[in-house]
Amino acid sequence: MTSKTRKQLLVGARYLAIIAGAVVVLFPIYLMITTSLKPRVAAFAIPPVWFFVPTVNSYVTVLFADNFLRFFFNSVQVALGATVGSVLIAALAAYGIVRFRFRGSRVFVAGTLVLKMIPEVILVIPVFLLWNTLGLINTRFGLVLVYIALNLAFNIWIIRAFMMEVPRELEQSAEIDGCSEFTIFSRIVLPLIAPGLSVAAIFTFRLAWNEFVLSLALTNRFTRTLPVAVSMYITDVGVQWGPITAIATVIALPAFIFTFLAARSLISGLTAGAVKG
Amino acid sequence: MNTALRKTVTPWLFTLPAIACILVILVFPVLSGVRLSFFEYAMRDFAVGRDPVFIGLDNFRILFGSANFRTSIQVTLVFVSSVVIFELLLGLVLALLMEGGIKGLRLFRTLFILPIMIAPVVVGLIWRFMYHPSFGILNYFLLRLGLEPIPWLHSTEWALRSVIIADIWQWTPFVFLILLAGLQGVSRDLIEAGIMDGCSYLQNLFFVKLPAIASIIAVAAILRLIDAFRSLVVIYVMTYGGPGVSTEVLSLHLYKTAFMAQRLGRASAIAVILLAILLLLSSVLVVRTLRAERK
The missing domain is CATH 1.20.5 (Single alpha-helices involved in coiled-coils or other helix-helix interfaces)
Known part of the structure; x- marks a missing residue:
C-alpha cells in the first residue's frame, strides 16, 4: 500500500x-x-x-389538554423575567467591579466559582421554608427570584470579562463631557458588550426554562412550569408517548434555536473559565 | 452630594443589587440549611408552626447508620466515577478525531451542543422512551441483531448502567468541546517540531499534545465531577431512584428524604454532606483560577 x-x-x-x-x-x-x-x-x-x-x-391534543397553555406561559414569563433581571443586575455589578477597581476582587472571583457549584437540590428546603414565610411560595415571582440569583455569579463572570476589554479612554472622555456614571454605563458600555450580554442572557434563559427541582417544590398546579408539567404526564397517563414527546419537543425548542443561531456564544459560555489560564 | 461621598457610594450602588440577591437567596438559605441539619424538623412540624428541636449530630449519626444512605453513597460513587471516566475518554477521542483541518467541523461542533442545551427532563424522557421494555427502540435493535432484550430500567443489575449511559450521551459533548478548544490552543510549532524529529502519531500524542493539555483535562474532570455529584433530574425522570434504591444517588436521596419522607432536618444533613463534597472539588478550581488571575 x-x-x-x-x-x-x-x-x-x-x-x-x-x-x-x-x-x-x-x-x-x-x-x-x-x-x-x-x-x-x-x-x-x-x-x-x-x-x-x-x-x-399530538400537538393539537396537547394544546387543548388541561392547562398546557397556562404552563407554557408560566415558563415563558419565568424564563424572560429571570433573564432580564439577572442580566441587568449582573451587568450593573460587573460595571461596579471593573470600573471602580473594587477591592477584594479576588474574593469575588473565588466567590463566584463557589456560588456556581451550589446545586438546586441544596437550596430547595431552605428556600421552600423562606418563601413560605415571605409569602412567595407558589408564585412565579418567587421562582424568578431564585433563578436570578442562581445565574448571577456566571453572568457577572462573563460580563466582567467583556467589560475589561472596553477601552477606558472611552469612559474617561464621556466623563469629561459631563455624563453621569449611569449614562456612561447604559449608553456607552452596554452597547459595546452586547455579545457578552447575549451569552449571559442565553444561559440564564436556559437555566430558568429547563430547571426542574426548584420549580417542582416552589410552585403549585397554577404556577408550575413546563418541565414539571411534562413530568406529571409520565405517571398520570402512562404511555401517551405522542403528547409527551410533543411537549418535550416544545421544551427543547429554545435549545434548538439557540444552538443554530448562536453556537459560538454557547461554546464560549460553556468553556468559559475552563480553557483560559 | 459632594464628590468624595459620591466616589465612595457609586460603586456600591452598582454592586448592591447583586450582593443583596446573593446574600438573601443563596448565602442565607445555604447557611440556614446547615443550621437545620442539627435539628429534628419534619414537614408536619413546619405545617403546624412547631419549632425545630436541637439534636446535635444525631441526624448525621442516623444517616451513617442507615443502610439506604450508605447504598446511596455507593451508588453515587459508582455513577460519578463511571460517567467521568467514560466521558473523558470518549471526549478526548472525539476531540482528537476532529482536531485540525476537518471539513464541516463547525457543523459537527454545533450538533454536539444539542444534548447539553436540552432540558434534563427531556433527556430523561427520551431515554425512558428508548429504554422501554416492550416498545423501546433499543431492545428492538438488540432483537434485530439476534441478541437478548435487556431490562434496561427494570432490573437492579441494569438500571444504574442505563442511567450512566444516558449521562454519557448528554455530557461527553461538553468534555469534547473543552478538550477541542484546548487542543486547538496547542502550539503548531510544537507539533511540527515533533513530526520533524520523526515522532509517530502516538509519540506526538503522549509526549507533546497530552502534556500540553493536561491542566485542561484536569479542569474538565473537576467540572464533570461537580456536575455528576449534582445530577438528579434525569435519574428522577428515568427511574425515580429505582428499582429499589439501585439508582438513588445522593441528591435524589436528599430530595426524597425532604419531600417524600418529609424529614427536613435529616435531609439538610444530607445537603451538608453533598455541599462538603462539592466545596472540596470546587476549591481546586478556585485555587487554580486565582493563580491564573494573578498573572
Whole structure:
C-alpha cells in the first residue's frame, strides 16, 4: 500500500468515526421529534415505522389538554423575567467591579466559582421554608427570584470579562463631557458588550426554562412550569408517548434555536473559565 | 452630594443589587440549611408552626447508620466515577478525531451542543422512551441483531448502567468541546517540531499534545465531577431512584428524604454532606483560577 492511499484511508476512517458519533448524538433527538409527529398508532409500533405522513395531532391534543397553555406561559414569563433581571443586575455589578477597581476582587472571583457549584437540590428546603414565610411560595415571582440569583455569579463572570476589554479612554472622555456614571454605563458600555450580554442572557434563559427541582417544590398546579408539567404526564397517563414527546419537543425548542443561531456564544459560555489560564 | 461621598457610594450602588440577591437567596438559605441539619424538623412540624428541636449530630449519626444512605453513597460513587471516566475518554477521542483541518467541523461542533442545551427532563424522557421494555427502540435493535432484550430500567443489575449511559450521551459533548478548544490552543510549532524529529502519531500524542493539555483535562474532570455529584433530574425522570434504591444517588436521596419522607432536618444533613463534597472539588478550581488571575 502506498503512503498516499494509506493516508486517504485514515482520513476516511476518521470521518466515519465522526459521523458515527454524530448519529449517536442526534438519534435520540430525531426519535423524539419524529415520534411527536407520528399518527397515534405508529407512535409505539414495533418494528418502528420509519416512513409516515407527519401529523400535528399530538400537538393539537396537547394544546387543548388541561392547562398546557397556562404552563407554557408560566415558563415563558419565568424564563424572560429571570433573564432580564439577572442580566441587568449582573451587568450593573460587573460595571461596579471593573470600573471602580473594587477591592477584594479576588474574593469575588473565588466567590463566584463557589456560588456556581451550589446545586438546586441544596437550596430547595431552605428556600421552600423562606418563601413560605415571605409569602412567595407558589408564585412565579418567587421562582424568578431564585433563578436570578442562581445565574448571577456566571453572568457577572462573563460580563466582567467583556467589560475589561472596553477601552477606558472611552469612559474617561464621556466623563469629561459631563455624563453621569449611569449614562456612561447604559449608553456607552452596554452597547459595546452586547455579545457578552447575549451569552449571559442565553444561559440564564436556559437555566430558568429547563430547571426542574426548584420549580417542582416552589410552585403549585397554577404556577408550575413546563418541565414539571411534562413530568406529571409520565405517571398520570402512562404511555401517551405522542403528547409527551410533543411537549418535550416544545421544551427543547429554545435549545434548538439557540444552538443554530448562536453556537459560538454557547461554546464560549460553556468553556468559559475552563480553557483560559 | 459632594464628590468624595459620591466616589465612595457609586460603586456600591452598582454592586448592591447583586450582593443583596446573593446574600438573601443563596448565602442565607445555604447557611440556614446547615443550621437545620442539627435539628429534628419534619414537614408536619413546619405545617403546624412547631419549632425545630436541637439534636446535635444525631441526624448525621442516623444517616451513617442507615443502610439506604450508605447504598446511596455507593451508588453515587459508582455513577460519578463511571460517567467521568467514560466521558473523558470518549471526549478526548472525539476531540482528537476532529482536531485540525476537518471539513464541516463547525457543523459537527454545533450538533454536539444539542444534548447539553436540552432540558434534563427531556433527556430523561427520551431515554425512558428508548429504554422501554416492550416498545423501546433499543431492545428492538438488540432483537434485530439476534441478541437478548435487556431490562434496561427494570432490573437492579441494569438500571444504574442505563442511567450512566444516558449521562454519557448528554455530557461527553461538553468534555469534547473543552478538550477541542484546548487542543486547538496547542502550539503548531510544537507539533511540527515533533513530526520533524520523526515522532509517530502516538509519540506526538503522549509526549507533546497530552502534556500540553493536561491542566485542561484536569479542569474538565473537576467540572464533570461537580456536575455528576449534582445530577438528579434525569435519574428522577428515568427511574425515580429505582428499582429499589439501585439508582438513588445522593441528591435524589436528599430530595426524597425532604419531600417524600418529609424529614427536613435529616435531609439538610444530607445537603451538608453533598455541599462538603462539592466545596472540596470546587476549591481546586478556585485555587487554580486565582493563580491564573494573578498573572
